[in-house]
Amino acid sequence: MRWFFEKLLRHRTAFAGMVIVTVFVLAAIAAPLLAPHSPIVQFKWFTRLAPSVIEHAAPIDETGQPSMDPASGQPVQPKRFILGTDFHGRDILSRIIYGAQVSLLVGVVATLIALFVGIIIGSLAGYFGGWVDNALMRLTDTFFAFPSILLAIVILATFRRPGIWALFIALGFTGWTGIARVIRGQILSLKEQEFVEAARSIGASNFRIITRHLLPNCLAPIIVLGTLAVAENVLSEAGLSFLGIGVQPPTPSWGNMLAEARGNLVDMPWWGVFPGLALALTVLGFNLFGDGLRDILDPRLRIRQ
Amino acid sequence: MGQRYDPVIAEQLKSELGLDKPLVVQYLVFLKDLVRGDLGFSYIKGQPVTQLLGDKFGNTLYLSFSAMIIAIILGMLAGIAAAIRPQSYLDYLVMIVAVAGVSIPVFWLGLMLQLVFGSYLHWLPVSGMSEYGATVWENFKHLILPAVTLATVPMAIIARITRSSMLEVMGQDYIRTARSKGLGTRAVIFRHALKNALIPIITVIGNMFALLLTGAVLTETVFSWPGLGRAMVDAIAQRDFPIILGSVTLFAVTFVMVNLIVDVIYAWVDPRIRYT
Numbered sequence: 001m002r003w004f005f006e007k008l009l010r011h012r013t014a015f016a017g018m019v020i021v022t023v024f025v026l027a028a029i030a031a032p033l034l035a036p037h038s039p040i041v042q043f044k045w046f047t048r049l050a051p052s053v054i055e056h057a058a059p060i061d062e063t064g065q066p067s068m069d070p071a072s073g074q075p076v077q078p079k080r081f082i083l084g085t086d087f088h089g090r091d092i093l094s095r096i097i098y099g100a101q102v103s104l105l106v107g108v109v110a111t112l113i114a115l116f117v118g119i120i121i122g123s124l125a126g127y128f129g130g131w132v133d134n135a136l137m138r139l140t141d142t143f144f145a146f147p148s149i150l151l152a153i154v155i156l157a158t159f160r161r162p163g164i165w166a167l168f169i170a171l172g173f174t175g176w177t178g179i180a181r182v183i184r185g186q187i188l189s190l191k192e193q194e195f196v197e198a199a200r201s202i203g204a205s206n207f208r209i210i211t212r213h214l215l216p217n218c219l220a221p222i223i224v225l226g227t228l229a230v231a232e233n234v235l236s237e238a239g240l241s242f243l244g245i246g247v248q249p250p251t252p253s254w255g256n257m258l259a260e261a262r263g264n265l266v267d268m269p270w271w272g273v274f275p276g277l278a279l280a281l282t283v284l285g286f287n288l289f290g291d292g293l294r295d296i297l298d299p300r301l302r303i304r305q
Numbered sequence: 306m307g308q309r310y311d312p313v314i315a316e317q318l319k320s321e322l323g324l325d326k327p328l329v330v331q332y333l334v335f336l337k338d339l340v341r342g343d344l345g346f347s348y349i350k351g352q353p354v355t356q357l358l359g360d361k362f363g364n365t366l367y368l369s370f371s372a373m374i375i376a377i378i379l380g381m382l383a384g385i386a387a388a389i390r391p392q393s394y395l396d397y398l399v400m401i402v403a404v405a406g407v408s409i410p411v412f413w414l415g416l417m418l419q420l421v422f423g424s425y426l427h428w429l430p431v432s433g434m435s436e437y438g439a440t441v442w443e444n445f446k447h448l449i450l451p452a453v454t455l456a457t458v459p460m461a462i463i464a465r466i467t468r469s470s471m472l473e474v475m476g477q478d479y480i481r482t483a484r485s486k487g488l489g490t491r492a493v494i495f496r497h498a499l500k501n502a503l504i505p506i507i508t509v510i511g512n513m514f515a516l517l518l519t520g521a522v523l524t525e526t527v528f529s530w531p532g533l534g535r536a537m538v539d540a541i542a543q544r545d546f547p548i549i550l551g552s553v554t555l556f557a558v559t560f561v562m563v564n565l566i567v568d569v570i571y572a573w574v575d576p577r578i579r580y581t
Contacts, residue, residue, distance in 0.1 A: 013404075145560070145561065145564070146557060146560070147515040147516070147518060147519040147556070147560065149519045149522075150518075150519050150522070150553065150556055153522070153537070153538075153541070154549070154553055156541075157541045157549055231408070235408075235410055238410055238412075239410065239411075239412060239523050242412050242523065242526075243522070243523070243526060243538050243541075244538075244542060245538075245541060258412065258413060258416065261416075262416060262527075265416060265419070265420050265424070266420065266424045269420060272413075272416055272417075272420075273417070276410060276413035276416070276417070279410050279413065280405075280408055280409045280410060280413065283408040283409075283410070284404065284405065284408035284409075287404060287407060287408050288404060291404070
């Protein structure tokens with residue numbers, strides 16, 4: 001364990017990636033504490049404001065009196081919007097912070113589903129070989145032959161109301177093919193080794209050999225592929241939400257924020273620039289971290305996807 | 306169909322569209338029509354799907370191939386330049402751009418390019434494709450932004466694989482032999498090294514077409530490019546199932562054909578590969 005962290009600290013890009021990922025994960029977890037405003041409340045006196053660190057003064061009505069908030073009966077307080085507000089007066093910074101929750105949740109859960117499916121199919125195919133291997137690998141080839149995001153679009157199109165659950169399913173059950181292939185290859189070479197024979201000679205069951213002896217030895221590729229898959233899934237979630245078949249507004253997601261901002265970019269560039277920056281940074285972080293982990297843990301694993 | 310409708314008309318419509326039959330039968334009917342090149346009629350427009358998607362398919366291919374050419378030329382040049390002097394500033398720059406290129410969301414990049422080159426600088430049209438009969442230059446101007454956007458990811462991946470493949474080849478003995486017999490750097494790189502570094506690059510380019518066709522869905526939506534991807538997204542919003550099915554089928558067929566062509570090219574480039 002120690003050599004791993006020492007290597008990680010010395011690998012500059014991997015370390016940078018880890019820092020970016022950590023910042024976004026912490027922001028997502030601590031969103032209620034960090035976000036200055038609610039992500040869905042529309043401040044109707046503060047619409048279309050440009051980014052500014054200066055507090056916006058309390059609005060005044062036609063008679064020169066401070067505007068009253070009908071909900072509370074109190075005068076509207078001055079407010080600060082660091083990254084500006086959108087067309088409806090929602091705080092963009094708060095929406096970006098809460099958007100991190102959605103993006104990372106979809107990215108991680110979809111990756112876990114893909115890992116689960118990929119590991120089961122890969123290990124069964126590699127361990128049992130023969131017709132099991134043949135059948136499972138032809139299934140994998142079929143899925144692999146089809147661009148996975150296109151498959152995800154088709155799955156989402158069948159949902160009447162797509163949402164976060166639909167995204168878990170659509171991305172999780174299309175992204176497992178690469179993982180299955182790598183795990184199969186690993187198991188194929190591992191199962192010929194003596195420790196497997198030793199385990200079998202003392203009467204270990206097939207299930208026990210796979211879960212206790214073979215899969216722990218596949219941990220390095222699983223971690224590397226998993227990290228890179230999170231980057232891929234975060235990007236796919238944003239793309240699908242941008243197309244309107246992913247996370248539905250008013251739930252903030254970086255993808256649907258960009259879709260909303262699309263028609264207003266000339267007047268309100270900040271609405272589209274910042275969510276996209278957050279998205280690009282997050283994906284960059286996971287990619288750098290994943291590439292670095294590959295260099296450290298498993299230099300032979302050079303195939304992406 | 307809205308909330309209020311006549312149930313008699315609904316039944317009539319269902320039987321007209323064949324939706325009253327079991328799903329298996331509907332699928333078999335779809336397959337039977339498919340082998341005859343018939344993809345049915347659009348629910349919304351009432352026209353044959355093949356007719357509606359025909360032109361759009363051409364536009365998607367036009368955009369994808371333009372993007373591929375940009376990606377191959379720029380990606381390979383960047384990769385070769387980086388490999389000639391490893392660990393130099395140029396090398397680092399290429400590697401950074403390559404990682405950024407696969408991390409940047411295509412549709413966001415498209416929006417930003419639109420904003421800068423279309424809305425602020427007014428150099429290029431923001432969206433759409435030129436009308437039929439427009440000049441070549443007009444046509445080209447509409448193509449640049451979407452093609453560059455779509456080319457970003459493949460370009461980054463090609464630059465990366467070109468660099469690593471070239472570096473591997475440059476360490477081989479025959480390169481030293483070529484150098485020692487007095488050949489210039491350019492001849493060594495282009496005639497000896499590149500030729501042998503080409504096989505992994507072609508493999509990656511072949512796999513890249515899948516990425517490109519799916520990237521087209523997002524790029525076409527951003528730039529209002531009248532292609533297959535945008536037709537599919539619009540059809541999903543309108544729940545026009547024959548169009549969704551038709552566009553997915555077209556995508557799948559193209560994809561399989563491209564893979565076949567790539568396999569043939571492998572065998573041609575690398576005589577060691579034999580298909581039996």
